[in-house]
Amino acid sequence: MKPVGVELVVMTVLEGALEALLVRRSGNQWSLPAGTPAPEVPLQEAAAAVLARQTGITGIGLEQLYSFDRDGARRVAVAYLALIDAGRHALEPGSEVVEVRWFPLDDLPALPAEHAEALEYGRGRLRAKTAYAPVAVQVLPETFTLGDLQAVYEAVLGARLDTRNFRRDVLGAGVVEEAGMERRSGPGRPARLYRSVPGEEFAVVARERRIAGRVRPPG
Amino acid sequence: MKPVGVELVVMTVLEGALEALLVRRSGNQWSLPAGTPAPEVPLQEAAAAVLARQTGITGIGLEQLYSFDRDGARRVAVAYLALIDAGRHALEPGSEVVEVRWFPLDDLPALPAEHAEALEYGRGRLRAKTAYAPVAVQVLPETFTLGDLQAVYEAVLGARLDTRNFRRDVLGAGVVEEAGMERRSGPGRPARLYRSVPGEEFAVVARERRIAGRVRPPG
DNA sequence: TCAAAAGTGTTTCTCTTACACCCATGT
DNA sequence: ACATGGGTGTAAGAGAAACACTTTTGA
Numbered sequence: 001m002k003p004v005g006v007e008l009v010v011m012t013v014l015e016g017a018l019e020a021l022l023v024r025r026s027g028n029q030w031s032l033p034a035g036t037p038a039p040e041v042p043l044q045e046a047a048a049a050v051l052a053r054q055t056g057i058t059g060i061g062l063e064q065l066y067s068f069d070r071d072g073a074r075r076v077a078v079a080y081l082a083l084i085d086a087g088r089h090a091l092e093p094g095s096e097v098v099e100v101r102w103f104p105l106d107d108l109p110a111l112p113a114e115h116a117e118a119l120e121y122g123r124g125r126l127r128a129k130t131a132y133a134p135v136a137v138q139v140l141p142e143t144f145t146l147g148d149l150q151a152v153y154e155a156v157l158g159a160r161l162d163t164r165n166f167r168r169d170v171l172g173a174g175v176v177e178e179a180g181m182e183r184r185s186g187p188g189r190p191a192r193l194y195r196s197v198p199g200e201e202f203a204v205v206a207r208e209r210r211i212a213g214r215v216r217p218p219g
Numbered sequence: 220m221k222p223v224g225v226e227l228v229v230m231t232v233l234e235g236a237l238e239a240l241l242v243r244r245s246g247n248q249w250s251l252p253a254g255t256p257a258p259e260v261p262l263q264e265a266a267a268a269v270l271a272r273q274t275g276i277t278g279i280g281l282e283q284l285y286s287f288d289r290d291g292a293r294r295v296a297v298a299y300l301a302l303i304d305a306g307r308h309a310l311e312p313g314s315e316v317v318e319v320r321w322f323p324l325d326d327l328p329a330l331p332a333e334h335a336e337a338l339e340y341g342r343g344r345l346r347a348k349t350a351y352a353p354v355a356v357q358v359l360p361e362t363f364t365l366g367d368l369q370a371v372y373e374a375v376l377g378a379r380l381d382t383r384n385f386r387r388d389v390l391g392a393g394v395v396e397e398a399g400m401e402r403r404s405g406p407g408r409p410a411r412l413y414r415s416v417p418g419e420e421f422a423v424v425a426r427e428r429r430i431a432g433r434v435r436p437p438g
Numbered sequence: 439t440c441a442a443a444a445g446t447g448t449t450t451c452t453c454t455t456a457c458a459c460c461c462a463t464g465t
Numbered sequence: 466a467c468a469t470g471g472g473t474g475t476a477a478g479a480g481a482a483a484c485a486c487t488t489t490t491g492a
Contacts, residue, residue, distance in 0.1 A: 002258040002265075003220040004295045039221045043288035043295055046221075067286045067297050069262035076223045076262055078286050078295065147471070164473070165455070188470030189462035366444070383446070384482065407443030408489035 003075045006047040007034035007115070009065060009122035010057070012086040012102060013139050013155045018126075019086070019102040020119055022109070023054050026098060030109040032118060034077070047080045055100045056092030060084050061138065065122055070114050079118045081125060083138045083156075130156050134175040137196040143179045145191035146170065222294045225266040226253035226334070228284055228341035229276070231305040231321060232358050232374045237345075238305070238321040239338055241328070242273050245317060249328040251337060253296070266299045274319045275311030279303050280357065284341055289333050298337045300344060302357045302375075349375045353394040356415040362398045364410035365389065 009032060010021040022030045033054045037046030044062055052058045065081040091100040103109065105123065108116070129135050136152040137144070150166050170176060176194040184190040228251060229240040241249045252273045256265030263281055271277045284300040310319040322328065324342065327335070348354050355371040356363075369385050389395060395413040403409040 001220070001222040002256050002262070004223045037221050039293045042290050043221070043286070064286060067262070067283060071261055074258045076295075076297065145471085162456075163471090164457085167472080168474095184463070186470085187462095187464040187468060189472070191471055364444085381483075382444085383484085386445080387447095388481095403490070405443085406441065406489095406491040408445070410444060 003036070004043070005034060005036045005075050005077045006043060006050055007032045007068075007077050007079050007118060008047060008051050008062075008082070009079055009118055010051065010055075010060075010082045010084060011105075011122065011126065012084055013152045014086060014102060014104075016151055016155050018105045018123065018155050020105055020108070020122075021055060021057075021091075022101060022103050022111070023093070023097040024099040024101075025096065028109075029112075030103075031112055032079075032115045043078055044080065047078075053094045054097050056094065057084070057089045060089070065118070065125060068114060068118060073114075077114070077118075079122070081122045083126060083135055085139050085141060087141065126156050127158070134173070134196065137176070143181065143183075143193040143195050145183060145193060146176075147191055149176070149194070222255070223262070223286075224253060224255045224294050224296045225262060225269055226251045226287075226296050226298050226337060227266060227270050227281075227301070228298055228337055229270065229274075229279075229301045229303060230324075230341065230345065231303055232371045233305060233321060233323075235370055235374050237324045237342065237374050239324055239327070239341075240274060240276075240310075241320060241322055241330070242312070242316040243318040243320075244315060247328075248331075249322075250331055251298075251334045255294075262297055263299065266297075272313045273316050275313065276303070276308045279308070284337070284344060287333060287337060292333075296333070296337075298341070300341045302345060302354055304358050304360055306360060345375050346377070353392065353415065356394070362400065362402075362412040362414050364402060364412060365395075366410055368395070368413070 008021070012019050012021070021033065023033050024030050033051050035046070035050035035054070037043060037050075041049070044064070047062055048058070048060075051060075051062075060082050062080040062082050065079040068077045068079060070077075086102060091102075093100045105119070108119075111119070126135065130153060136149055136156065139152050140148055146167055149170065150161055150163065153166070154161055175197055177197050179193040179195045181193045182190040183193050227240070231238050231240070240252065242252050243249050252270050254265070254269035254273070256262060256269075260268070263283070266281055267277070267279075270279075270281075279301050281299040281301050284298040287296045287298060289296075305321060310321075312319045324338070327338075330338075345354065349372060355368055355375065358371050359367055365386055368389065369380055369382065372385070373380055394416055396416050398412040398414045400412045401409040402412055
Protein backbone atom coordinates (compact mmCIF):
# COMPACT_ATOMS: atom_id res chain seq x y z
CA MET A 1 0.00 0.00 0.00
CA LYS A 2 1.76 3.08 -1.25
CA PRO A 3 0.74 6.06 0.86
CA VAL A 4 -0.10 9.55 -0.34
CA GLY A 5 0.97 12.94 0.97
CA VAL A 6 0.01 16.47 0.01
CA GLU A 7 2.13 19.51 -0.65
CA LEU A 8 1.19 23.07 -1.45
CA VAL A 9 2.52 25.45 -4.02
CA VAL A 10 1.10 28.79 -2.97
CA MET A 11 2.10 31.87 -4.88
CA THR A 12 1.44 35.56 -4.77
CA VAL A 13 2.62 38.65 -6.56
CA LEU A 14 4.58 41.18 -4.57
CA GLU A 15 6.23 44.20 -6.12
CA GLY A 16 5.72 42.87 -9.57
CA ALA A 17 7.35 39.52 -8.96
CA LEU A 18 6.08 36.06 -8.16
CA GLU A 19 6.70 34.85 -4.65
CA ALA A 20 6.17 31.44 -3.11
CA LEU A 21 5.08 30.49 0.37
CA LEU A 22 7.56 28.39 2.32
CA VAL A 23 7.73 27.07 5.85
CA ARG A 24 10.61 26.25 8.14
CA ARG A 25 10.03 23.45 10.56
CA SER A 26 13.32 23.61 12.36
CA GLY A 27 16.94 24.36 11.64
CA ASN A 28 17.54 26.13 8.37
CA GLN A 29 15.62 23.81 6.12
CA TRP A 30 12.83 25.54 4.25
CA SER A 31 10.21 23.55 2.37
CA LEU A 32 6.74 23.67 0.89
CA PRO A 33 3.88 23.28 3.32
CA ALA A 34 3.21 19.57 3.28
CA GLY A 35 1.58 16.84 5.28
CA THR A 36 0.09 13.39 5.38
CA PRO A 37 -3.68 13.22 5.23
CA ALA A 38 -5.80 10.74 7.14
CA PRO A 39 -7.56 8.14 4.98
CA GLU A 40 -11.06 9.33 5.68
CA VAL A 41 -10.61 12.97 4.73
CA PRO A 42 -10.83 14.07 1.10
CA LEU A 43 -7.45 14.98 -0.27
CA GLN A 44 -8.20 18.55 -1.17
CA GLU A 45 -9.66 19.22 2.24
CA ALA A 46 -6.61 17.66 3.78
CA ALA A 47 -4.42 19.95 1.72
CA ALA A 48 -6.41 22.97 2.84
CA ALA A 49 -6.12 21.80 6.43
CA VAL A 50 -2.37 21.38 6.16
CA LEU A 51 -2.08 24.87 4.77
CA ALA A 52 -4.24 26.33 7.51
CA ARG A 53 -2.42 24.45 10.22
CA GLN A 54 1.05 25.35 9.09
CA THR A 55 0.62 28.86 7.72
CA GLY A 56 -2.67 30.24 9.01
CA ILE A 57 -4.01 30.71 5.50
CA THR A 58 -7.62 29.66 5.02
CA GLY A 59 -10.44 29.99 2.57
CA ILE A 60 -8.52 29.93 -0.68
CA GLY A 61 -9.12 27.98 -3.85
CA LEU A 62 -6.82 25.04 -4.43
CA GLU A 63 -6.24 23.38 -7.75
CA GLN A 64 -4.64 20.01 -8.18
CA LEU A 65 -1.24 20.51 -9.78
CA TYR A 66 0.37 17.12 -10.26
CA SER A 67 1.05 13.93 -8.37
CA PHE A 68 4.75 13.55 -7.92
CA ASP A 69 6.23 10.15 -7.50
CA ARG A 70 9.92 10.77 -7.32
CA ASP A 71 11.96 7.72 -7.97
CA GLY A 72 12.96 6.08 -4.81
CA ALA A 73 10.24 7.80 -2.83
CA ARG A 74 7.98 5.41 -1.08
CA ARG A 75 5.08 7.78 -1.22
CA VAL A 76 3.19 9.85 -3.73
CA ALA A 77 2.92 13.57 -3.18
CA VAL A 78 -0.16 15.21 -4.61
CA ALA A 79 0.67 18.87 -5.10
CA TYR A 80 -1.95 21.61 -5.01
CA LEU A 81 -1.59 25.05 -6.48
CA ALA A 82 -2.99 28.40 -5.41
CA LEU A 83 -2.44 31.99 -6.43
CA ILE A 84 -3.56 34.35 -3.71
CA ASP A 85 -3.46 37.90 -2.48
CA ALA A 86 -0.79 38.01 0.21
CA GLY A 87 -2.35 41.14 1.63
CA ARG A 88 -5.51 39.33 2.55
CA HIS A 89 -3.89 36.52 4.45
CA ALA A 90 -1.83 37.00 7.55
CA LEU A 91 0.86 34.40 8.06
CA GLU A 92 0.79 32.58 11.37
CA PRO A 93 3.22 29.71 11.82
CA GLY A 94 1.35 26.83 13.39
CA SER A 95 2.71 24.54 16.03
CA GLU A 96 4.41 22.32 13.44
CA VAL A 97 6.53 25.09 12.01
CA VAL A 98 8.70 27.84 13.37
CA GLU A 99 8.50 30.28 10.49
CA VAL A 100 6.39 31.07 7.44
CA ARG A 101 7.51 33.44 4.74
CA TRP A 102 7.07 34.59 1.18
CA PHE A 103 10.16 34.17 -0.97
CA PRO A 104 10.68 35.67 -4.41
CA LEU A 105 11.04 32.88 -6.93
CA ASP A 106 14.38 34.20 -8.03
CA ASP A 107 15.72 34.33 -4.51
CA LEU A 108 14.69 31.07 -2.91
CA PRO A 109 16.50 29.45 -0.01
CA ALA A 110 17.86 25.95 -0.39
CA LEU A 111 14.97 23.55 -0.91
CA PRO A 112 14.55 19.81 -1.24
CA ALA A 113 14.94 19.08 -4.94
CA GLU A 114 11.41 17.72 -5.20
CA HIS A 115 9.97 20.92 -3.81
CA ALA A 116 11.93 23.06 -6.20
CA GLU A 117 10.60 20.89 -8.99
CA ALA A 118 7.03 21.32 -7.80
CA LEU A 119 7.46 25.09 -7.63
CA GLU A 120 8.79 25.22 -11.15
CA TYR A 121 5.95 23.05 -12.34
CA GLY A 122 3.47 25.34 -10.62
CA ARG A 123 4.92 28.40 -12.24
CA GLY A 124 4.61 26.75 -15.63
CA ARG A 125 0.99 25.90 -14.95
CA LEU A 126 0.22 29.44 -13.93
CA ARG A 127 1.83 30.79 -17.04
CA ALA A 128 -0.11 28.44 -19.23
CA LYS A 129 -3.36 29.15 -17.46
CA THR A 130 -2.91 32.85 -17.63
CA ALA A 131 -3.37 32.72 -21.37
CA TYR A 132 -6.93 31.52 -21.15
CA ALA A 133 -8.25 31.90 -17.63
CA PRO A 134 -8.60 34.99 -15.48
CA VAL A 135 -6.47 33.56 -12.70
CA ALA A 136 -4.89 36.87 -11.96
CA VAL A 137 -7.89 38.32 -10.14
CA GLN A 138 -7.23 35.86 -7.33
CA VAL A 139 -4.14 37.74 -6.38
CA LEU A 140 -5.86 41.09 -6.08
CA PRO A 141 -8.11 42.67 -3.49
CA GLU A 142 -11.80 42.87 -4.17
CA THR A 143 -11.44 45.98 -6.25
CA PHE A 144 -8.42 46.74 -8.33
CA THR A 145 -7.32 48.81 -11.25
CA LEU A 146 -6.52 47.50 -14.67
CA GLY A 147 -2.98 48.63 -14.00
CA ASP A 148 -2.84 46.33 -10.98
CA LEU A 149 -4.21 43.50 -13.04
CA GLN A 150 -1.75 44.05 -15.80
CA ALA A 151 1.10 44.03 -13.31
CA VAL A 152 -0.01 40.63 -12.08
CA TYR A 153 -0.16 39.26 -15.59
CA GLU A 154 3.27 40.60 -16.29
CA ALA A 155 4.66 39.02 -13.15
CA VAL A 156 3.13 35.66 -13.90
CA LEU A 157 4.14 35.67 -17.53
CA GLY A 158 7.52 37.17 -16.93
CA ALA A 159 6.93 39.50 -19.84
CA ARG A 160 5.79 43.01 -20.55
CA LEU A 161 2.36 43.52 -22.08
CA ASP A 162 1.01 46.30 -24.21
CA THR A 163 -1.41 48.40 -22.17
CA ARG A 164 -3.92 49.07 -24.90
CA ASN A 165 -4.10 45.50 -26.10
CA PHE A 166 -4.33 44.27 -22.55
CA ARG A 167 -7.27 46.49 -21.74
CA ARG A 168 -9.07 45.63 -24.92
CA ASP A 169 -8.68 41.92 -24.26
CA VAL A 170 -9.55 41.95 -20.58
CA LEU A 171 -12.62 44.09 -21.06
CA GLY A 172 -13.62 42.11 -24.11
CA ALA A 173 -13.39 38.87 -22.17
CA GLY A 174 -16.03 40.12 -19.76
CA VAL A 175 -14.35 38.86 -16.64
CA VAL A 176 -14.19 42.20 -14.89
CA GLU A 177 -16.70 44.97 -14.41
CA GLU A 178 -16.39 48.54 -13.26
CA ALA A 179 -16.88 49.07 -9.56
CA GLY A 180 -17.92 52.66 -10.17
CA MET A 181 -15.22 54.12 -7.99
CA GLU A 182 -11.84 55.60 -8.47
CA ARG A 183 -8.61 55.25 -6.65
CA ARG A 184 -6.08 58.00 -6.34
CA SER A 185 -2.63 57.48 -4.99
CA GLY A 186 -0.09 60.25 -5.24
CA PRO A 187 0.23 62.09 -8.49
CA GLY A 188 -1.28 60.87 -11.69
CA ARG A 189 -4.76 60.51 -12.97
CA PRO A 190 -7.07 58.52 -10.69
CA ALA A 191 -7.65 54.97 -11.85
CA ARG A 192 -11.05 53.36 -12.22
CA LEU A 193 -11.63 50.44 -9.94
CA TYR A 194 -12.90 47.14 -11.24
CA ARG A 195 -14.02 43.93 -9.66
CA SER A 196 -14.18 40.47 -11.07
CA VAL A 197 -17.54 39.45 -12.42
CA PRO A 198 -19.22 37.10 -9.93
CA GLY A 199 -18.93 33.54 -11.10
CA GLU A 200 -16.10 34.32 -13.48
CA GLU A 201 -13.29 34.41 -10.96
CA PHE A 202 -12.56 30.75 -11.21
CA ALA A 203 -13.79 30.08 -14.69
CA VAL A 204 -11.35 27.74 -16.31
CA VAL A 205 -12.99 27.40 -19.66
CA ALA A 206 -11.03 28.53 -22.64
CA ARG A 207 -12.36 31.84 -23.84
CA GLU A 208 -13.03 32.88 -27.35
CA ARG A 209 -10.76 35.81 -26.81
CA ARG A 210 -7.48 35.21 -25.08
CA ILE A 211 -6.46 37.65 -22.42
CA ALA A 212 -2.77 37.51 -23.01
CA GLY A 213 -1.56 36.70 -26.45
CA ARG A 214 1.65 35.19 -27.53
CA VAL A 215 4.30 36.31 -25.15
CA ARG A 216 7.47 37.97 -26.21
CA PRO A 217 10.66 38.28 -24.24
CA PRO A 218 10.96 41.21 -21.84
CA GLY A 219 12.58 44.35 -23.13
CA MET B 220 -1.93 6.93 5.80
CA LYS B 221 -4.14 7.27 2.82
CA PRO B 222 -3.18 4.71 0.18
CA VAL B 223 -2.90 5.26 -3.53
CA GLY B 224 -4.17 3.18 -6.43
CA VAL B 225 -3.77 3.48 -10.17
CA GLU B 226 -6.29 3.29 -12.97
CA LEU B 227 -5.89 3.41 -16.71
CA VAL B 228 -7.81 5.29 -19.33
CA VAL B 229 -6.68 3.71 -22.57
CA MET B 230 -8.29 4.83 -25.78
CA THR B 231 -8.09 4.03 -29.45
CA VAL B 232 -9.84 5.01 -32.62
CA LEU B 233 -11.87 2.36 -34.40
CA GLU B 234 -14.03 3.10 -37.39
CA GLY B 235 -13.77 6.78 -36.86
CA ALA B 236 -14.88 6.74 -33.26
CA LEU B 237 -13.10 6.80 -29.94
CA GLU B 238 -13.16 3.56 -27.99
CA ALA B 239 -12.02 2.81 -24.46
CA LEU B 240 -10.41 -0.26 -23.01
CA LEU B 241 -12.36 -1.96 -20.24
CA VAL B 242 -11.93 -5.13 -18.24
CA ARG B 243 -14.40 -7.44 -16.58
CA ARG B 244 -13.18 -9.16 -13.46
CA SER B 245 -16.24 -11.27 -12.78
CA GLY B 246 -19.97 -11.07 -13.17
CA ASN B 247 -21.20 -8.30 -15.43
CA GLN B 248 -19.30 -5.45 -13.91
CA TRP B 249 -16.99 -3.73 -16.37
CA SER B 250 -14.40 -1.25 -15.17
CA LEU B 251 -11.17 0.47 -16.06
CA PRO B 252 -7.99 -1.53 -15.61
CA ALA B 253 -6.89 -0.65 -12.09
CA GLY B 254 -4.73 -1.88 -9.28
CA THR B 255 -2.83 -1.11 -6.13
CA PRO B 256 0.90 -0.57 -6.51
CA ALA B 257 3.51 -1.68 -4.03
CA PRO B 258 5.26 1.15 -2.17
CA GLU B 259 8.67 0.59 -3.66
CA VAL B 260 7.70 0.68 -7.32
CA PRO B 261 7.33 4.01 -9.12
CA LEU B 262 3.74 4.80 -9.83
CA GLN B 263 3.93 5.00 -13.57
CA GLU B 264 5.73 1.68 -13.77
CA ALA B 265 3.10 0.23 -11.53
CA ALA B 266 0.40 1.52 -13.84
CA ALA B 267 2.13 -0.02 -16.84
CA ALA B 268 2.44 -3.29 -14.96
CA VAL B 269 -1.25 -3.30 -14.08
CA LEU B 270 -2.12 -2.70 -17.70
CA ALA B 271 0.17 -5.49 -18.89
CA ARG B 272 -1.09 -7.88 -16.27
CA GLN B 273 -4.76 -7.31 -16.87
CA THR B 274 -4.91 -6.68 -20.60
CA GLY B 275 -1.69 -7.92 -22.16
CA ILE B 276 -0.85 -4.47 -23.50
CA THR B 277 2.77 -3.44 -23.08
CA GLY B 278 5.21 -0.86 -24.28
CA ILE B 279 2.94 2.14 -24.60
CA GLY B 280 3.38 5.68 -23.39
CA LEU B 281 1.40 6.66 -20.33
CA GLU B 282 0.63 10.18 -19.27
CA GLN B 283 -0.61 11.15 -15.85
CA LEU B 284 -4.20 12.27 -16.18
CA TYR B 285 -5.46 13.27 -12.75
CA SER B 286 -5.55 12.03 -9.20
CA PHE B 287 -9.09 11.29 -8.25
CA ASP B 288 -10.14 11.41 -4.67
CA ARG B 289 -13.81 10.69 -4.72
CA ASP B 290 -15.59 11.74 -1.60
CA GLY B 291 -15.97 8.88 0.73
CA ALA B 292 -13.23 6.89 -0.92
CA ARG B 293 -10.47 5.95 1.41
CA ARG B 294 -7.93 5.92 -1.30
CA VAL B 295 -6.62 8.14 -4.05
CA ALA B 296 -6.69 6.87 -7.60
CA VAL B 297 -4.03 8.24 -9.88
CA ALA B 298 -5.31 7.88 -13.41
CA TYR B 299 -3.05 7.48 -16.42
CA LEU B 300 -3.99 8.15 -20.02
CA ALA B 301 -2.89 6.55 -23.25
CA LEU B 302 -3.99 6.70 -26.86
CA ILE B 303 -2.86 3.67 -28.79
CA ASP B 304 -3.27 1.71 -31.99
CA ALA B 305 -5.57 -1.16 -31.16
CA GLY B 306 -4.27 -3.08 -34.14
CA ARG B 307 -0.81 -3.28 -32.67
CA HIS B 308 -1.82 -4.69 -29.32
CA ALA B 309 -3.53 -7.99 -28.89
CA LEU B 310 -5.80 -8.20 -25.88
CA GLU B 311 -5.12 -11.04 -23.47
CA PRO B 312 -7.12 -11.08 -20.26
CA GLY B 313 -4.73 -11.83 -17.43
CA SER B 314 -5.47 -14.03 -14.49
CA GLU B 315 -7.19 -11.22 -12.59
CA VAL B 316 -9.80 -10.61 -15.26
CA VAL B 317 -12.10 -12.70 -17.35
CA GLU B 318 -12.54 -10.40 -20.33
CA VAL B 319 -10.93 -7.39 -22.00
CA ARG B 320 -12.67 -5.35 -24.67
CA TRP B 321 -12.79 -2.09 -26.54
CA PHE B 322 -16.04 -0.19 -26.11
CA PRO B 323 -17.14 2.81 -28.17
CA LEU B 324 -17.44 5.81 -25.88
CA ASP B 325 -21.03 6.31 -26.89
CA ASP B 326 -21.96 2.73 -26.16
CA LEU B 327 -20.37 1.94 -22.84
CA PRO B 328 -21.59 -0.73 -20.45
CA ALA B 329 -22.56 0.24 -16.93
CA LEU B 330 -19.48 1.50 -15.13
CA PRO B 331 -18.66 2.64 -11.62
CA ALA B 332 -19.39 6.37 -11.60
CA GLU B 333 -15.79 7.21 -10.83
CA HIS B 334 -14.59 5.33 -13.86
CA ALA B 335 -17.05 7.04 -16.13
CA GLU B 336 -15.81 10.32 -14.75
CA ALA B 337 -12.20 9.42 -15.43
CA LEU B 338 -13.07 8.42 -18.99
CA GLU B 339 -14.79 11.70 -19.61
CA TYR B 340 -11.88 13.57 -18.16
CA GLY B 341 -9.51 11.66 -20.39
CA ARG B 342 -11.50 12.46 -23.46
CA GLY B 343 -11.36 16.13 -22.58
CA ARG B 344 -7.61 15.97 -22.12
CA LEU B 345 -7.19 14.30 -25.47
CA ARG B 346 -9.27 16.92 -27.17
CA ALA B 347 -7.28 19.70 -25.60
CA LYS B 348 -3.98 18.10 -26.40
CA THR B 349 -4.91 17.43 -29.98
CA ALA B 350 -4.84 21.12 -30.65
CA TYR B 351 -1.14 21.48 -29.97
CA ALA B 352 0.50 18.06 -29.85
CA PRO B 353 0.65 15.36 -32.50
CA VAL B 354 -0.95 12.77 -30.25
CA ALA B 355 -2.84 11.22 -33.10
CA VAL B 356 0.11 9.37 -34.58
CA GLN B 357 0.09 7.15 -31.53
CA VAL B 358 -3.09 5.59 -32.69
CA LEU B 359 -1.85 4.67 -36.14
CA PRO B 360 0.38 1.95 -37.50
CA GLU B 361 3.92 2.82 -38.42
CA THR B 362 2.93 4.13 -41.79
CA PHE B 363 -0.37 5.79 -42.48
CA THR B 364 -2.02 8.12 -44.92
CA LEU B 365 -2.95 11.69 -44.20
CA GLY B 366 -6.53 10.59 -44.59
CA ASP B 367 -6.05 8.12 -41.74
CA LEU B 368 -4.49 10.82 -39.64
CA GLN B 369 -7.28 13.23 -40.35
CA ALA B 370 -9.84 10.60 -39.39
CA VAL B 371 -8.15 10.22 -36.01
CA TYR B 372 -8.18 13.93 -35.42
CA GLU B 373 -11.82 14.08 -36.35
CA ALA B 374 -12.68 11.25 -33.99
CA VAL B 375 -10.81 12.79 -31.09
CA LEU B 376 -12.16 16.26 -31.68
CA GLY B 377 -15.63 15.12 -32.55
CA ALA B 378 -15.63 17.51 -35.45
CA ARG B 379 -15.03 17.57 -39.15
CA LEU B 380 -11.88 19.19 -40.48
CA ASP B 381 -11.12 20.77 -43.81
CA THR B 382 -8.82 18.49 -45.79
CA ARG B 383 -6.70 21.18 -47.36
CA ASN B 384 -6.16 23.12 -44.18
CA PHE B 385 -5.44 19.93 -42.31
CA ARG B 386 -2.76 18.84 -44.75
CA ARG B 387 -1.18 22.23 -44.84
CA ASP B 388 -1.00 22.37 -41.06
CA VAL B 389 0.22 18.84 -40.47
CA LEU B 390 2.92 19.04 -43.11
CA GLY B 391 3.88 22.51 -41.95
CA ALA B 392 4.26 21.29 -38.39
CA GLY B 393 6.92 18.85 -39.53
CA VAL B 394 5.74 15.95 -37.42
CA VAL B 395 5.31 13.52 -40.30
CA GLU B 396 7.45 12.65 -43.27
CA GLU B 397 6.77 10.73 -46.47
CA ALA B 398 7.52 7.04 -46.29
CA GLY B 399 7.99 6.91 -50.06
CA MET B 400 5.31 4.31 -50.61
CA GLU B 401 1.71 4.25 -51.63
CA ARG B 402 -1.26 2.35 -50.44
CA ARG B 403 -4.10 1.33 -52.64
CA SER B 404 -7.32 -0.13 -51.38
CA GLY B 405 -10.21 -0.60 -53.74
CA PRO B 406 -11.05 2.15 -56.16
CA GLY B 407 -9.68 5.62 -55.77
CA ARG B 408 -6.33 7.18 -56.21
CA PRO B 409 -3.58 5.53 -54.15
CA ALA B 410 -2.60 7.41 -51.04
CA ARG B 411 0.94 8.31 -50.09
CA LEU B 412 2.13 6.80 -46.89
CA TYR B 413 3.71 8.84 -44.15
CA ARG B 414 5.41 8.04 -40.91
CA SER B 415 5.91 10.18 -37.87
CA VAL B 416 9.22 11.95 -37.65
CA PRO B 417 11.42 10.13 -35.12
CA GLY B 418 11.51 12.01 -31.87
CA GLU B 419 8.38 13.95 -32.65
CA GLU B 420 5.88 11.24 -31.79
CA PHE B 421 5.57 12.26 -28.22
CA ALA B 422 6.51 15.89 -28.50
CA VAL B 423 4.24 17.80 -26.21
CA VAL B 424 5.57 21.26 -26.76
CA ALA B 425 3.21 23.81 -28.10
CA ARG B 426 3.94 24.44 -31.72
CA GLU B 427 4.05 27.70 -33.51
CA ARG B 428 1.54 26.34 -35.94
CA ARG B 429 -1.41 24.54 -34.52
CA ILE B 430 -2.44 21.36 -36.18
CA ALA B 431 -6.12 21.68 -35.62
CA GLY B 432 -7.63 25.09 -35.40
CA ARG B 433 -10.72 26.25 -33.70
CA VAL B 434 -13.28 23.53 -33.87
CA ARG B 435 -16.70 23.96 -35.29
CA PRO B 436 -19.69 21.74 -34.72
CA PRO B 437 -20.02 18.68 -36.97
CA GLY B 438 -22.07 19.06 -40.08
C1' DT C 439 -16.76 5.38 -68.30
C1' DC C 440 -18.12 5.75 -63.86
C1' DA C 441 -17.58 5.76 -58.98
C1' DA C 442 -14.42 6.53 -55.31
C1' DA C 443 -10.81 8.41 -52.78
C1' DA C 444 -6.47 11.50 -52.94
C1' DG C 445 -4.48 15.50 -53.74
C1' DT C 446 -3.80 20.58 -54.60
C1' DG C 447 -3.91 27.02 -54.10
C1' DT C 448 -5.97 31.08 -53.45
C1' DT C 449 -8.87 34.42 -51.39
C1' DT C 450 -11.15 36.38 -47.49
C1' DC C 451 -11.47 37.67 -43.12
C1' DT C 452 -10.48 37.81 -38.45
C1' DC C 453 -7.36 38.33 -34.86
C1' DT C 454 -2.91 39.96 -33.21
C1' DT C 455 0.36 43.21 -32.96
C1' DA C 456 2.59 47.51 -33.02
C1' DC C 457 2.47 52.08 -32.04
C1' DA C 458 1.98 57.69 -29.61
C1' DC C 459 -0.53 60.94 -27.53
C1' DC C 460 -3.78 63.37 -24.36
C1' DC C 461 -5.95 63.35 -19.60
C1' DA C 462 -6.38 64.06 -14.71
C1' DT C 463 -4.31 64.59 -10.67
C1' DG C 464 -0.58 65.70 -6.62
C1' DT C 465 3.22 68.34 -5.43
C1' DA D 466 4.25 73.95 -14.37
C1' DC D 467 5.81 69.63 -14.15
C1' DA D 468 6.04 64.97 -12.96
C1' DT D 469 3.29 60.87 -12.59
C1' DG D 470 0.35 57.27 -13.75
C1' DG D 471 -4.33 56.49 -16.41
C1' DG D 472 -6.62 56.09 -20.37
C1' DT D 473 -7.66 55.85 -25.58
C1' DG D 474 -7.84 54.19 -31.44
C1' DT D 475 -6.01 52.75 -35.68
C1' DA D 476 -3.36 50.72 -39.28
C1' DA D 477 -0.57 46.83 -41.00
C1' DG D 478 0.44 42.15 -40.96
C1' DA D 479 -0.09 37.25 -39.92
C1' DG D 480 -2.76 33.33 -39.29
C1' DA D 481 -7.09 30.87 -39.81
C1' DA D 482 -10.98 29.66 -42.38
C1' DA D 483 -13.61 28.99 -46.45
C1' DC D 484 -13.85 27.23 -50.76
C1' DA D 485 -14.02 23.52 -55.86
C1' DC D 486 -11.78 21.07 -59.04
C1' DT D 487 -8.33 17.71 -61.02
C1' DT D 488 -5.93 13.24 -60.60
C1' DT D 489 -5.59 8.41 -60.23
C1' DT D 490 -7.17 4.22 -59.65
C1' DG D 491 -10.65 -0.27 -59.45
C1' DA D 492 -14.65 -2.10 -61.14
